[in-house]
Amino acid sequence: MIKNKTKMPVxxxxxxxxxxxxxxxxxxxxxxxxxxxxxxxCKNPRxxxxxxxxxxxxxxxxxxxxxxxxxxxxxxxxxxxxPSICGRVCPQEKQCExxxxxxxxxxxxxxxxxxRFVGDYAxxxxxxTIENIKDLPYRxxxxxxxxxxxxxxxxxxxxxxxxxxxxxxxxxxxxxxxGIPDFRLPKDIVDKEIDNTKKLGVKFHxxxxxxxxxxxxxxxxxxxxxxxxxxxxxxxPKSLGIPGENLAGIYYANEFLTRVNLMKANRFPxxxxxxxxxxxxxxxxxxxVAIDAARTAKRLGAKNVFIIYRRDMSSLPARREEIDxxxxxxxxxxxxxxxxxxxxxxxxxxxxxxEIMELGEMDDSGRRRPVGxxxxxxxxxxxxxxxxxxxxxxxxxxVTPNLKVDSKGRIIVNNYQTSIPGVFAGGDxxxxxxxxxxxxxxxxxxxxxxxxxxxxxVEK
Amino acid sequence: xxxxxxxxxxxxxxxxxxxxxxxxxxxxxxxxxLIIRVNDSGExxxxxxxxxxxxxxxxxxxxxxxTTTLLSQLNVGDNIYDVVGPLGQPTYIRDVKTVLxxxxxxxxxxxxxxxxEYSKRxxxxxxxxxxxxxxxxxLVDKYKEFCRNIYFATDDGSxxxxxxxTDVAKELYEKQTYDLSIVIGPLIMMKNTYLLNKKxxxxxxxxxxxxxxxxxxxxxxxxxxINNKTYFACVDGPxxxxxxxxxxxxxxxxxYYVKEEKHICKIKLxxxxxxx
Numbered sequence: 001m002i003k004n005k006t007k008m009p010v011x012x013x014x015x016x017x018x019x020x021x022x023x024x025x026x027x028x029x030x031x032x033x034x035x036x037x038x039x040x041x042c043k044n045p046r047x048x049x050x051x052x053x054x055x056x057x058x059x060x061x062x063x064x065x066x067x068x069x070x071x072x073x074x075x076x077x078x079x080x081x082x083p084s085i086c087g088r089v090c091p092q093e094k095q096c097e098x099x100x101x102x103x104x105x106x107x108x109x110x111x112x113x114x115x116r117f118v119g120d121y122a123x124x125x126x127x128x129t130i131e132n133i134k135d136l137p138y139r140x141x142x143x144x145x146x147x148x149x150x151x152x153x154x155x156x157x158x159x160x161x162x163x164x165x166x167x168x169x170x171x172x173x174x175x176x177x178x179g180i181p182d183f184r185l186p187k188d189i190v191d192k193e194i195d196n197t198k199k200l201g202v203k204f205h206x207x208x209x210x211x212x213x214x215x216x217x218x219x220x221x222x223x224x225x226x227x228x229x230x231x232x233x234x235x236x237p238k239s240l241g242i243p244g245e246n247l248a249g250i251y252y253a254n255e256f257l258t259r260v261n262l263m264k265a266n267r268f269p270x271x272x273x274x275x276x277x278x279x280x281x282x283x284x285x286x287x288x289v290a291i292d293a294a295r296t297a298k299r300l301g302a303k304n305v306f307i308i309y310r311r312d313m314s315s316l317p318a319r320r321e322e323i324d325x326x327x328x329x330x331x332x333x334x335x336x337x338x339x340x341x342x343x344x345x346x347x348x349x350x351x352x353x354x355e356i357m358e359l360g361e362m363d364d365s366g367r368r369r370p371v372g373x374x375x376x377x378x379x380x381x382x383x384x385x386x387x388x389x390x391x392x393x394x395x396x397x398x399v400t401p402n403l404k405v406d407s408k409g410r411i412i413v414n415n416y417q418t419s420i421p422g423v424f425a426g427g428d429x430x431x432x433x434x435x436x437x438x439x440x441x442x443x444x445x446x447x448x449x450x451x452x453x454x455x456x457x458v459e460k
Numbered sequence: 461x462x463x464x465x466x467x468x469x470x471x472x473x474x475x476x477x478x479x480x481x482x483x484x485x486x487x488x489x490x491x492x493x494l495i496i497r498v499n500d501s502g503e504x505x506x507x508x509x510x511x512x513x514x515x516x517x518x519x520x521x522x523x524x525x526x527t528t529t530l531l532s533q534l535n536v537g538d539n540i541y542d543v544v545g546p547l548g549q550p551t552y553i554r555d556v557k558t559v560l561x562x563x564x565x566x567x568x569x570x571x572x573x574x575x576x577e578y579s580k581r582x583x584x585x586x587x588x589x590x591x592x593x594x595x596x597x598x599l600v601d602k603y604k605e606f607c608r609n610i611y612f613a614t615d616d617g618s619x620x621x622x623x624x625x626t627d628v629a630k631e632l633y634e635k636q637t638y639d640l641s642i643v644i645g646p647l648i649m650m651k652n653t654y655l656l657n658k659k660x661x662x663x664x665x666x667x668x669x670x671x672x673x674x675x676x677x678x679x680x681x682x683x684x685x686i687n688n689k690t691y692f693a694c695v696d697g698p699x700x701x702x703x704x705x706x707x708x709x710x711x712x713x714x715x716y717y718v719k720e721e722k723h724i725c726k727i728k729l730x731x732x733x734x735x736x
Contacts, residue, residue, distance in 0.1 A: 059567075073688065127576065134500075168674075168676050169674065169676075170497055170504075170541075170542040170544070177690065178674075178678075192499065206542070207483075207542055207543065207544035208483055209544065209545075209547070209603050209676060210543065212487060212546055212547060213483040213487065213544070213545065213546070214486070214487070215487065218487075220485075235674075235676075235677075235678035236677055236678065237678075237679075237680050239690060245690065246613075246684070246685045246690060246706075246709060246713070247709065247711045247712075247713075248716050250711045251680075251681075252679065254678050254680060254682040255673055255679035255680055255681045257556045258673050258674060258678070258679050259673060259679075262499065263503065263504070265671065266509045268724070269720075269723060269724040269727060269728065270504040271503075272501070272502060272527060272724055273503040273504075273673075274717045274720035274721075274724075276632070276716065276717065276720065335683065336665075346712065347708065347709050347711075347712035348712060393676065393677060394695060395676055395677060395695060396678055398695070400538050420553065437682075
């Protein structure tokens with residue numbers, strides 16, 4: 001038994017922090033087979049129920065070991081249409097790999113890396129699932145082409161529904177396009193996996209903002225959809241609510257990352273959308289988005305990039321792997337600090353003033369609550385990127401008064417159905433900002449609920 | 461794709477386009493805007509929907525920056541790569557008897573649908589329109605159809621009063637007053653006009669045009685401080701009461717990428733000329 005995970009080759013930190021190419025380079029067949037051989041092929045695998053979309057993990061790993069890579073791909077895509085994406089961005093360490101039996105004594109099997117290997121193999125070979133889909137005479141509209149929408153669309157299409165996906169932006173993929181940087185998830189991979197959804201017969205429509213371009217009512221009455229799935233995500237940035245937050249040079253992570261990831265501002269002036277951060281960049285927050293923003297800032301050429309976080313290192317909500325990568329790339333962590341004010345010179349931000357915190361009692365999240373000390377520390381900055389979380393996108397709920405939401409703006413659902421009959425919702429717009437795979441799991445489960453609804457209500 | 465079905469030159473700097481965009485036109489209301497991308501790597505640029513019918517929308521743009529210059533190179537029959545909308549809140553129509561519209565330069569375009577809406581509801585509408593020269597006074601014929609009085613100001617005195625719209629307004633306010641003034645133009649002009657109106661106790665609405673990326677409430681680039689609270693111009697606006705807006709902060713935010721804009725115009729548009 002090999003005790004440790006087979007390491008995936010990565011780009012050298014001091015080279016990669018100057019480029020936007022992918023950091024992790026993936027397994028080749030040899031490495032994949034070595035890692036696959038570590039799977040115990042358990043009779044009652046614990047990894048499968050720990051996967052939000054219940055991929056038959058032991059089966060596809062066995063198929064890798066047996067050189068049946070096409071079959072391995074088909075095994076995965078029966079449950080998950082986006083293996084190259086999920087293999088890269090799923091928090092496997094908290095899901096399938098956390099449940100892995102091997103992990104009890106040794107390091108768990110690198111399930112994510114193997115999923116990515118199979119997905120990339122299929123994309124390279126242009127392998128498609130040839131599926132015999134029998135069309136049903138019912139139309140379903142999907143709002144948003146992010147992970148939740150893509151997953152719901154693929155599931156519903158496979159059941160035979162005529163599926164249209166509506167996207168507000170000019171490209172498909174939602175957060176996979178505007179949120180996650182190229183160096184973690186190359187955008188051609190996103191496009192290629194979305195193409196596989198298109199090949200199932202799902203139709204995609206860009207530049208349509210449901211609620212504005214078309215209302216929910218119009219989708220039902222004029223476009224004859226029998227059900228609607230809302231997967232519009234969590235894209236509304238949360239604010240710090242401190243003085244100076246609207247000064248020039250202060251970004252929300254959404255704007256900063258959208259400029260770079262979606263609009264390709266890193267290639268300005270080849271592309272016309274600019275981004276400007278200067279040499280000293282503070283990132284406020286400790287989640288995956290904050291780490292993405294920090295590593296992106298470094299790659300744009302900023303000299304000093306530092307994370308400001310109000311708790312300690314062990315409380316950082318970001319994935320350990322991302323934190324380690326950031327440290328290797330010379331991102332600094334200024335911990336136990338809480339920004340209280342931005343100080344400007346003629347409306348351009350120059351400094352961020354932070355209160356020094358210490359850890360107090362446990363709070364609801366099971367972590368020790370940061371408590372102010374009344375002492376302060378000030379940093380010279382050229383720009384600041386605020387990434388302390390996102391709330392659900394507000395447009396649809398603003399124009400659809402009978403769509404019930406909670407105090408945090410999240411759509412309220414009962415068995416995946418919203419307060420409007422026939423309108424379902426899933427992903428971040430219901431849960432608040434979470435992970436790609438949780439949104440995909442929600443999309444898949446909602447598809448089943450939509451199928452039941454149409455069979456019960458419409459067919460009768 | 462979104463086909464250009466009409467293009468008209470309003471003056472040396474300003475053009476009008478009618479674009480086929482049925483899903484933008486379908487639910488459009490006065491005060492809404494749209495976002496265009498000229499090509500597949502283009503930046504997203506917000507523009508007011510000046511007029512619309514069942515399937516077409518009218519935009520008016522000034523050939524100032526890189527993207528608007530590229531847009532201007534397209535002609536009738538060409539397609540615009542992306543057009544999305546309608547975006548923003550429709551104009552909030554107040555219950556008033558008299559309105560004075562004040563337009564500066566290309567601000568005349570977003571002001572038009574707003575004043576038209578007031579006029580339709582029986583409000584008496586007057587207009588002060590200002591520009592650099594006579595030829596920069598655009599859409600005057602359209603305004604003449606419903607405005608009671610129109611007053612002109614040009615920087616060089618080539619038409620109407622020589623000076624700013626505020627100079628004309630000051631004279632006007634000595635004789636009469638209005639329930640509401642809607643001011644649209646460059647930020648500095650909106651700020652100064654608002655300050656003048658305040659002296660004369662005239663309520664002021666403005667339409668803001670900060671930098672936007674997505675235009676759907678996601679990025680926060682367009683945020684503006686009003687009475688110490690933050691608003692997103694794309695989803696909360698673009699129209700706001702002028703009272704309490706931090707114009708000075710907004711002006712600095714709006715100029716954040718001025719150098720970059722000049723740079724790209726210089727290297728890409730001048731190169732373009734060389735090739736021709």
